[in-house]
Amino acid sequence: SGQEDYDRLRPLSYQNTNVVLICYDVMNPTSYDNVAAKWYPEVNHFCRGVPLVLIGCKTDLRKDKEQLRKLRASKQEPITYNQGEAACQQINAEVYLECSAKCRENIENVFKEATTIALNAMKKAKRQKKQTVCSVL
Template identity: 50%
Template sequence: MLVFVSFIFTLCSFDNYSANMMLDGNPVTLGLWDTAGQEDYDRLRPLAYPEADVFLICFSLVIPSSFQNVRAKWYNEVRHHCGNVPLILVGTMMDLRDDEDMMKKLKKKKLSPITCNQGSLMAKEIGQLWIHR
């Protein structure tokens, strides 16, 4: 069982993870850099970008402002620093799109979850792949 506790903690600027795998019969090391999105890290974050082969731009399907930031912040930042490196748009927290409590919270704020169609349209607008699961 998981227990969630509220506490104050200091965010780090980024975490990185790696895994060894086979791709087309060849060994490959997959590296994932999870960077902080806060404005405080705007100058540090691009240090993680050199030699990136692909970017995953993630947003919450139940936090509309994170979806708006795809276009307002993330797409422009990646393009500025990395030119035409491929992007994959990833909608997260899909399980909460149908959660009754989450729907009530969003409705109170006159908001609604991001739909599959909205994600597809955003991906089309920025010319990238869209994944939602």
């Protein structure tokens, strides 16, 4: 029931955004589906033109036998790296990365990439602003 409150408040946090990280759980197909169905449309609406980074999270669970058993019991499979790459292309994200916070795998790289992309976007915006010419006729 509180989810609706977040849906109304979340857009307030998008102002002056330099990069957006869209994250999903590689062991949760619904989470993956929400990238294209929910998060990309919302971010594209409120942050048009802001670079996106797609992150597949909890990659350590792909090797967890109990998690795999539960997923397969509901006739589902973990999201593959290739599926993540496909979603990256579908939403026009700059890059697709995977990580495991639990195992501390690729976390630093996620933040380095996001920072680099944000800084490059800011430099590009600054250059474009300088090139704007005001003409009075």
